Amino acid sequence: MSHLDQLNSAQKEAVMATEGPLLVIAGAGSGKTRVIEHRVAHLVENGVSPEKILLLTFTRRAAGEMLRRAAGHVKAAEHVEGGTFHSFAYKMLRKYGTRVGVPKKFSILDEGDAEEAIHRCATQLGFYDKKERFPKKGALRKVVSQAFNKQLTVEAVLLREYPNFLHLADEVERLRDRYAEYKMEKGYLDYDDLLFFLLMLLQQKETQVFIAEKYSHVMVDEYQDTNRAQGEITYFLGRENRNVMVVGDDAQSIYGFRGASHENIMEFPKRFSKTKVIKLEENYRSTQDILDVANAVLDNMASKYSKEMRSAHGEKGVCPTMLFFGNSRREAEWIAGKIKELRDEGESFHHQAVLFRSTYASISLQAELARRNIPFQLFGGVKFYETAHAKDLISHLKILVNLQDELAWNRVLMLLEGIGPRTASQITDDIISVQDFSDVFEILDRHASVGRYGDGLKRLLSLLREVTHEKIPPLEQLKQVSKYYEPIFRTKFDDWPKRLNDILVLQEIVEQYKNLDQFLADFVIDPPRLGVMAEAEDHDEKPLTLSTIHSAKGLEWDYVFVIGLMEGVLPSGFALGRDDEIEEEHRLFYVGVTRAKKQLFLSASYLSSRGRFDSAHREEMGSGEISRFLTAPNVISKVEHQMFVEEDGGDDEGEVDYDDEGIGPVRRKEELW
DNA sequence: AACACAATCCTTTTT
DNA sequence: GGATTGTGTT
Ligand SMILES: Nc1ncnc2c1ncn2[C@@H]1O[C@H](COP(=O)(O)OP(=O)(O)OP(=O)(O)O)[C@@H](O)[C@H]1O
Numbered sequence A: 001m002s003h004l005d006q007l008n009s010a011q012k013e014a015v016m017a018t019e020g021p022l023l024v025i026a027g028a029g030s031g032k033t034r035v036i037e038h039r040v041a042h043l044v045e046n047g048v049s050p051e052k053i054l055l056l057t058f059t060r061r062a063a064g065e066m067l068r069r070a071a072g073h074v075k076a077a078e079h080v081e082g083g084t085f086h087s088f089a090y091k092m093l094r095k096y097g098t099r100v101g102v103p104k105k106f107s108i109l110d111e112g113d114a115e116e117a118i119h120r121c122a123t124q125l126g127f128y129d130k131k132e133r134f135p136k137k138g139a140l141r142k143v144v145s146q147a148f149n150k151q152l153t154v155e156a157v158l159l160r161e162y163p164n165f166l167h168l169a170d171e172v173e174r175l176r177d178r179y180a181e182y183k184m185e186k187g188y189l190d191y192d193d194l195l196f197f198l199l200m201l202l203q204q205k206e207t208q209v210f211i212a213e214k215y216s217h218v219m220v221d222e223y224q225d226t227n228r229a230q231g232e233i234t235y236f237l238g239r240e241n242r243n244v245m246v247v248g249d250d251a252q253s254i255y256g257f258r259g260a261s262h263e264n265i266m267e268f269p270k271r272f273s274k275t276k277v278i279k280l281e282e283n284y285r286s287t288q289d290i291l292d293v294a295n296a297v298l299d300n301m302a303s304k305y306s307k308e309m310r311s312a313h314g315e316k317g318v319c320p321t322m323l324f325f326g327n328s329r330r331e332a333e334w335i336a337g338k339i340k341e342l343r344d345e346g347e348s349f350h351h352q353a354v355l356f357r358s359t360y361a362s363i364s365l366q367a368e369l370a371r372r373n374i375p376f377q378l379f380g381g382v383k384f385y386e387t388a389h390a391k392d393l394i395s396h397l398k399i400l401v402n403l404q405d406e407l408a409w410n411r412v413l414m415l416l417e418g419i420g421p422r423t424a425s426q427i428t429d430d431i432i433s434v435q436d437f438s439d440v441f442e443i444l445d446r447h448a449s450v451g452r453y454g455d456g457l458k459r460l461l462s463l464l465r466e467v468t469h470e471k472i473p474p475l476e477q478l479k480q481v482s483k484y485y486e487p488i489f490r491t492k493f494d495d496w497p498k499r500l501n502d503i504l505v506l507q508e509i510v511e512q513y514k515n516l517d518q519f520l521a522d523f524v525i526d527p528p529r530l531g532v533m534a535e536a537e538d539h540d541e542k543p544l545t546l547s548t549i550h551s552a553k554g555l556e557w558d559y560v561f562v563i564g565l566m567e568g569v570l571p572s573g574f575a576l577g578r579d580d581e582i583e584e585e586h587r588l589f590y591v592g593v594t595r596a597k598k599q600l601f602l603s604a605s606y607l608s609s610r611g612r613f614d615s616a617h618r619e620e621m622g623s624g625e626i627s628r629f630l631t632a633p634n635v636i637s638k639v640e641h642q643m644f645v646e647e648d649g650g651d652d653e654g655e656v657d658y659d660d661e662g663i664g665p666v667r668r669k670e671e672l673w
Numbered sequence B: 001a002a003c004a005c006a007a008t009c010c011t012t013t014t015t
Numbered sequence C: 001g002g003a004t005t006g007t008g009t010t
Helices: A002-006 A009-016 A032-045 A060-070 A075-079 A085-100 A111-124 A137-149 A154-161 A163-186 A191-202 A205-214 A228-238 A263-271 A288-300 A328-344 A359-371 A388-401 A406-414 A421-432 A437-447 A454-469 A474-492 A496-511 A516-525 A579-593
Strands: A022-026 A053-057 A081-084 A107-109 A188-190 A217-220 A244-248 A276-280 A321-327 A352-356 A376-379 A544-548 A557-562 A596-607 A640-644
Touching (some): A002 A032, A032 A060, A032 A217, A032 A244, A060 A081, A085 A516, A107 A516, A111 A137, A111 A163, A111 A188, A137 A154, A137 A163, A137 A191, A137 A228, A163 A188, A188 A191, A191 A205, A191 A228, A228 A263, A328 A352, A328 A359, A328 A596, A352 A359, A359 A376, A388 A454, A388 A474, A388 A496, A421 A437, A496 A516, A557 A579, A579 A596
Parallel strands (some): A053 A081, A053 A217, A321 A596, A352 A544, A352 A557
16 A cells, blocks of 8 residues: 555545546646556555556557556556557457447548548549639548537538638538548548547447446546547446546646547536546646746636646745747757756756647757757657658558558559559559459559559569468568569659668567558557657667657656747747637647746747748748747746847858857846847 | 649648 | 649650
């Protein structure tokens, strides 16, 4: 029982309340996740088998952290079940999907695949034949997805996001229906379908009974990040035995763009009668100096999240620092220098993080870190599984697993010289009408008589013959495919040397699988943790973290730098002029600030690195002003300011001339604002 | 029907 | 800056 000593009384109460619905609502760093950890340990110690405990949350990163921490106290706890809602849905639907009409074998469409599918549907419906411009696939996917995630009509989403296409609501709705049919016909599920069909499954009484037997306790972390579907899923998971605990912080709700809101938290006690509500009052993460800033930020928001946070240790700490630079390269130089300095004083890279609103805000810093040989790990931005070269290779593997995979075939064929959309579609249609490889070979053989692309098809044919000839391990298959792909790869990408390493990385990942099918599923649902940049690879030292604020949720570091605090960056340019979105940006800032344990740096630079290209958007991006979240009087009065501005104002395109001296900190207080 | 090049549009955060 | 759409050529 010793682990219970690591909890305060409110936390203990939550841990000991092992029966009945429970809502833990508390500010950042108050030990909510710790409650989950210890509740798992406590349950396991009291005889609950770990497989009967289900832990869920929305983001992969938070899920990983939660599972890691939950396994930390009692050995057996490493067998608890859980992950993201999506990964749980995938596992359930694999086994029981047919009960709700999901094809027996299905594969997952990532965003790019989904867009491709939607494009095909829209083309089939003739929406691109008309003279009038029809929204492009990316926009269409967004509308369809948002309508589901926010539970809105297509019309309502259009009104908000694409008012210029409002008159096309009927067509978009027809497209949505067609897309839904298409997916069922072809055995595809997109991310939203995972939640949709899981919910459908859980609505069946027999599933509820079965789930109640399989899982005695369900816990959801970061509950404010759940949207309507996920809230319903939680409800049905707990409906039979009512042992559901959700934890969250309404002030940290930052996924409004996909339909998450604090409503689920507020509604929880209504959905589950006799819910025990526990609030945690003390903050164990940050120094009081940091919390003072965080409290001020909370106070500035339109909604009143009146949770005054105070440090449990009563530790005052170091005053947060605000830094202002002439341009983003100077910002990057200074921050990289500071990080190095801290490391040399004994604060390892691993305990420091740089956070930003969107990945592009970190580009200068990435370059600078690489230049200084500082190892870092990047979270957010383009996912490995979304890069064109990875998708090319993966498509070949998908074919091997599912010969009817139309989208994969199309992609593979389009890579060949002389084959464009038209020919690719024709050949694909022929192929998916047959059932086994020998027939496919025959079809390819037949098409290979066309001189224009015959050679390419013959190469493909011989590759396929080789990898299907006998049972060979996934890694061997991938190696063959890579060899086949190499010449295509070199022609297709001018920057292929930069991408080459990814191909080897992919092989390393595949090496761990005996089963291609499993690999392909994991690759999209639970992608391997490899944010490790090439720069970091030959270091033994654990890397620095670079992360979007979204992906930093639930995590903490001793030293945190939040960069790019300008109007148009944070708050994002997209949010300007929309009150509800500004509010969400504000919460995002709050999340960033509350990641810091010991010291917090907040930085802004007058010109972003792409500032001069962005003339088209400069207006809405807010002309280089410091973020309103920072200039609020009650915030700025709680931080120390340092200015680093050169006499000439700083030219971003200047010659590369690194000079760590020369620009001294100029302490100012009020003048600038 | 495919391709190369030019003009034009759009750019976030996650699964 | 990249992605997509349009135009002219093969
Ligand atoms: N009772 C406690 N005594 C000492 N340290 C604690 C206690 N509770 C939590 N902590 C520590 O405080 C930090 C924050 O805890 P935790 O991550 O559980 O907070 P959280 O409420 O989940 O935060 P967030 O809202 O940011 O996800 C962690 O380092 C945790 O180990």
